[in-house]
Amino acid sequence: MTALVEVALAAGESTLAHFQSQSLQIERKQDDSPVTIADREAEQLTRKTLAEWFPDDTLSGEEYADTEGSSAYRWTVDPIDGTKSFICGVPLYSTLLALEFENVPIAGAIIIPALGESIVASLGLGCFHRLGDGPWTSASVSKTADLSEAVFVTSEAVTFSQRGKGSLGDWEVFERLQAATRLTRTWGDGYGYLLVATGRADVMVDPICNAWDVAPMVPILSESGGRFTDWTGDANVRGGDGLGTNGLLHDAVFELLSQDRLS
DSSP: HHHHHHHHHHHHHTTTTTTTTTTOEEEHHHHHSSEHHHHHHHHHHHHHHHHOOOOOSEEESSSOOBOOOSSSSEEEEEEEEEEHHHTTTTTTTHHHHHHHHEEEEEEEEEETTTTEEEEEEEEETEEEEEEETTTOOOOOOOOOGGGGOOOOESSTHOOOOOOOHSOOHHHHHHHHHHSSSSSSOOOOOOHHHHHHHHHOOEEEEESSOHHHHHHHHHHHHHHHEEEOTTTTTTOOOTTSSSSEOOOOOOOHHHHEEEEHOOO
């Protein structure tokens, strides 16, 4: 886990060179999502370091094509998760890094560079949180057991409707979640999952996501006492959507996500 933490922290630190820069240029990718030099430089740094340290492993990320390796290990990086926050100068973006073995995430890190906050986990070894240069302390999810008392976070409400009308979610799913919980906030992306893993939020929902957006969440939420699945209930980071909870609320939230399908 030491290598994962060192690489993730360095990648996150590199983004600060461009954060809140008045000269930052913003490009649009084919899906119309924004990308900047900070995204590319952080991923390049991560790939370069990992290729030197673990030359047999596969490297996967958001901005560049996979580099196939010969081992069963895969490193998955999202250099800036929350680029929309980053380009607005909002410090809630994150750098994500996960290590997978045979497509199962076994270790992960969420780094919030502009806040100096980090959380890391490895299956069977625990989940640890740190503020600034302070000590690493054990991270734990909340004990909220009643959905009506829960804090629900998501990245962008409109993505619920962008899933399209269908059996597994649309705008009505967001409305059900908002009505069923005590508080709704868009403190999303990797930061939302960090909030769940440290007990400050109870439910994080991603209607649309890629593997690099959520690969670290399986070990982080599992080791902090919570749970991560896709919207079908599988602990799958390539299902196209994500649900992270404190574990106690997972079934209740899953029922709301699945209501149309089950009716």
